Amino acid sequence: MMQEHLPKDKDPSEVQQWGWTFEEFVTENFWYLLGILVLLALFFFARYRWRVRNSRKYRN
16 A cells, blocks of 8 residues: 655755755855965965976076
């Protein structure tokens, strides 16, 4: 005997699945994400300048 009045399962929404939305995550952690981006930029800039400085040393 089938019970047809029971609701069928739906896919969970983003909030139900993860507990937060991407927009909420970015707005709540904006300063942390900005700090990580600044540190990454400094790291890659320092690596680039180190490579340029060392390539000049060996060319002369």
